[in-house]
Amino acid sequence: MATRSGEKSEVDQSGRPLGPRALNTRRRLLDATVELLDSSSVRDISVVEIARRAGTSPATFYQYFKDVGEATLRLAEEAADEVPAVLELIDGSWRGQKGMQTSRSITDAFIRHWDAYRAVLLVRNLAADEGERRFQKVRRRALHPILESFARKIEECQPDPVASGDVHPYAAAAALAALLERLAAYHKELEPIGVTREDLVENCARIMYQTVTGRLAPSANG
């Protein structure tokens, strides 16, 4: 569960840089936080329990984080680092069946990303939606590249200038991002209603294809 990444000069609550022992403690605290986030509601996560689970004391927690929110923020930053993988897919081919395949891959990858970081991303989005700047910033960092890529592709793929007049690339890209995000957060609740993940991916992919290319999605069978 511990995500190693190029953390350069992490810092104490009082600004002092962290040695190896401290780094390790910090990691344990973050991991404990995810676990709790995964298994219970944000509202009743306590510093005491994070500390307990990390095998340390509450006082130690405050050495590294201002509060639970800040720990969560760090986790959200780690999640944002994983996005680029999804990104590359957008630059694939968008012609005909190939395009549909690209569409499907993106949708699938995005949902997988969400399934992996679900709890953290939910909290991130809530905090961002509630207006917390720090969280809006991480979300932008994660989503903007996707927005940009989509917008670029949309501009490039629209059939002709007449139709393009109606399409605002950024707005359309934002719509796609919104669609992906909500669907990813959502999909498990739909299966009981008789909508499989596959159905969802397929239909989401069709929408994506049509929005990017401005053309109707080709039929699946030939």
Added chain:
Amino acid sequence: MATRSGEKSEVDQSGRPLGPRALNTRRRLLDATVELLDSSSVRDISVVEIARRAGTSPATFYQYFKDVGEATLRLAEEAADEVPAVLELIDGSWRGQKGMQTSRSITDAFIRHWDAYRAVLLVRNLAADEGERRFQKVRRRALHPILESFARKIEECQPDPVASGDVHPYAAAAALAALLERLAAYHKELEPIGVTREDLVENCARIMYQTVTGRLAPSANG
């Protein structure tokens, strides 16, 4: 801010029905809760403060609600009661420019709904996404009718059986609902990036039109 509605035989924490005075106190507590929800993060809303703002004591709060979550749930139920207005729009015409107009109205109405109940809906969605049954249920109550209506229209409007084979009405409807929800939660953060609410509505409406009818959206200028 107080929403009057046909609340039939509201009940005490111990199951006793409420008289007029009690009903009023309860209402004040709920209103205070919304206000706090609107002005601060869920994580740091306290019963003490709700009570203070409602001009009563914490002990009174617990007479009516098990905890802050339950008060929020009630608020979410009130919001769900307001959805039907959005619903009727879906049954409008979906042919050509008229269809685009229908699409726009739905999107616009949905966003307005969200702007009105934003804080409560955010919390509802988080709780539902975190797996809390009670909240999943209210969300379903609000969203299912919309899903149904969309699904019905989609089935009815697809151009021909060949293409229909690829479209799963419920999955497509779910995608539209997801799109609407996220965009509604989101739209204010996009304006600083240069995407106006109008752009958003227009592009969301195009997607909706294409998904429902299976045809390309007509150009805006005739």
Added chain:
DNA sequence: CTGATTGCTGATACAGCGTCAGATTTCGCT
């Protein structure tokens, strides 16, 4: 006016927050 019913709250025990001062561990150096 009065007793019964309905609605409210002060007092309380218990739990988590956030902050220090000081204890403990680790490390560089001889």
Added chain:
DNA sequence: AGCGAAATCTGACGCTGTATCAGCAATCAG
């Protein structure tokens, strides 16, 4: 191997909020 100094951790504490009673205050029917 052993000794400060620096790095890291924690016990203890005052404060705020939760959740629950037992009983006080308001209201109403007669």
